[in-house]
Amino acid sequence: MEEASKVESLKASQRHRAASPAPKVKSNKAEAKDSKEVKASASTAHVKVESAGAPEWLAMAKWITLLVTTQLLMIIFAKRCTSQAGLPLLLCLAQFAVSTVLSASAWVARAQSEVTKSVPKLLAPRAVLLDIVPLSGVWTGGFVMFNAAALYMSPGMVNVVRCMEPLATVCVGAALGQRFSWQVLATLVPICGGVAMASLTAGSLSATGICLATVSNVAFCCRSFCLQRLRRNPENKLDDVAVFFNVSWAATVALPLLQIPLEGTQVLPALQALDEPQRWIFAAEMLMSSIFFFLYQFVQLLVMTQLSPLAFSVLTPVVKAAATIDR
Numbered sequence: 001m002e003e004a005s006k007v008e009s010l011k012a013s014q015r016h017r018a019a020s021p022a023p024k025v026k027s028n029k030a031e032a033k034d035s036k037e038v039k040a041s042a043s044t045a046h047v048k049v050e051s052a053g054a055p056e057w058l059a060m061a062k063w064i065t066l067l068v069t070t071q072l073l074m075i076i077f078a079k080r081c082t083s084q085a086g087l088p089l090l091l092c093l094a095q096f097a098v099s100t101v102l103s104a105s106a107w108v109a110r111a112q113s114e115v116t117k118s119v120p121k122l123l124a125p126r127a128v129l130l131d132i133v134p135l136s137g138v139w140t141g142g143f144v145m146f147n148a149a150a151l152y153m154s155p156g157m158v159n160v161v162r163c164m165e166p167l168a169t170v171c172v173g174a175a176l177g178q179r180f181s182w183q184v185l186a187t188l189v190p191i192c193g194g195v196a197m198a199s200l201t202a203g204s205l206s207a208t209g210i211c212l213a214t215v216s217n218v219a220f221c222c223r224s225f226c227l228q229r230l231r232r233n234p235e236n237k238l239d240d241v242a243v244f245f246n247v248s249w250a251a252t253v254a255l256p257l258l259q260i261p262l263e264g265t266q267v268l269p270a271l272q273a274l275d276e277p278q279r280w281i282f283a284a285e286m287l288m289s290s291i292f293f294f295l296y297q298f299v300q301l302l303v304m305t306q307l308s309p310l311a312f313s314v315l316t317p318v319v320k321a322a323a324t325i326d327r
Contacts, residue, residue, distance in 0.1 A: 063303050064315065070296035077289035084282045085270040088147035089259040091286060096140065096251040098290035099297060103245040110241070120239045124246045127235040132243070135226040136250035138219045139297075144258065145216035152209030161213035163192050168217040169224075169313040176225060180310065188314075224309035227301075240305065244298050 081091055107122050124132045149158045166188045170180055230236055230243070238246070274282060304312050 063299060063306075067296065067299045067303060067315070070292050070299060074289055074292035074296050077285045077292065081282060081285040081289055084274060084278060084285075087263055087267060087270055088150070089144070089255065089263045090267060091289065092140075092143050092147060093252065093255040093259050094286050095143075095290045095293040096248050096255060098287070099248040099294040100245060100252050102291070102294045103241055103248055103298070107241045107245060120237050120242055122242050122245060124238060124242070125235060128230070128233055128238065129246075131226070131230040131233050131236070132246045133250060135223060135230060135243075136247040136254070138222040138226055139247055140251040140254060142216045142219035142223070144255075145212050145219060149209045149212035149216060152206040152212065157205060158209065158213050161210055162217060164214075165217045165221055166192055166310060166313045168214070169221040169310050172218060172221055172225065173309060184310070221309065221313050224304055224312055227304055228309070231305075240298075240301055244301050 078091060082088060104122065146158065146162070149161070170185065170188070173180065227243075271279060271282075303315070307315075
């Protein structure tokens with residue numbers, strides 16, 4: 001009996017195995033197909049990552065191209081303007097005043113188009129103004145020192161000193177506690193030296209001009225550090241347009257304190273020396289230089305927010321090499 005029951009249980013287990021579905025086994029072709037699909041999806045993901053990073057570099061290249069173009073146009077009209085009447089501080093005042101008007105107009109136009117959204121404030125509050133004033137001071141001081149250096153040396157020789165801005169950035173960064181590798185410092189030597197040789201033109205060096213141009217280097221490179229400090233301020237709710245507006249109006253208020261005592265007595269004689277058509281040409285070229293100054297400086301602000309202070313300062317030698325149009 002026991003043997004009969006064992007036989008019956010064995011037959012039942014065999015019937016259960018036959019009724020249950022057999023496990024699916026992938027063939028070699030199916031495995032190869034799945035492997036290809038995995039590789040294809042991985043390569044597609046890799047392409048998507050690369051394509052996502054490509055627009056950022058392309059956008060940065062466009063901004064840098066616009067930076068170089070607007071600076072060249074600003075310099076062309078500025079040289080035409082100062083060749084008719086040597087009033088560099090008056091030109092600088094006009095440039096910042098026009099930038100104030102244009103940046104405010106851009107903010108108002110955007111505020112009207114974004115009625116459903118919250119638009120950032122235009123005027124900086126007192127807590128943010130403490131960071132705006134130093135930023136505007138170094139921004140304005142860089143241009144004043146640059147124009148003053150041009151009174152003692154040719155623009156080409158001033159540009160030779162201006163090409164050393166990355167070195168000034170390293171010094172200022174080191175004073176603020178930043179450290180740079182020897183590899184980075186070594187790359188600055190051929191960049192600054194090569195561009196300085198390319199910018200070298202006829203003219204003699206001046207100790208006063210070199211000092212003023214060096215001070216302008218320090219002032220210009222301090223803009224990135226001051227901008228970083230402004231962005232770390234928790235009270236700062238300003239966008240880029242509002243930041244540039246506040247920098248411009250602060251410069252417009254401060255510049256007359258220099259322009260009136262230094263050039264106040266020269267404005268009328270310089271304008272009276274021009275005939276009627278030349279005065280209109282002088283005013284038109286000053287306006288055009290101021291418009292391109294606004295575009296150039298605002299693009300600088302946008303690029304400055306995307307790069308480190310040292311990387312941004314490297315743009316100066318490259319732009320100066322392209323801007324040697326006084327030859």
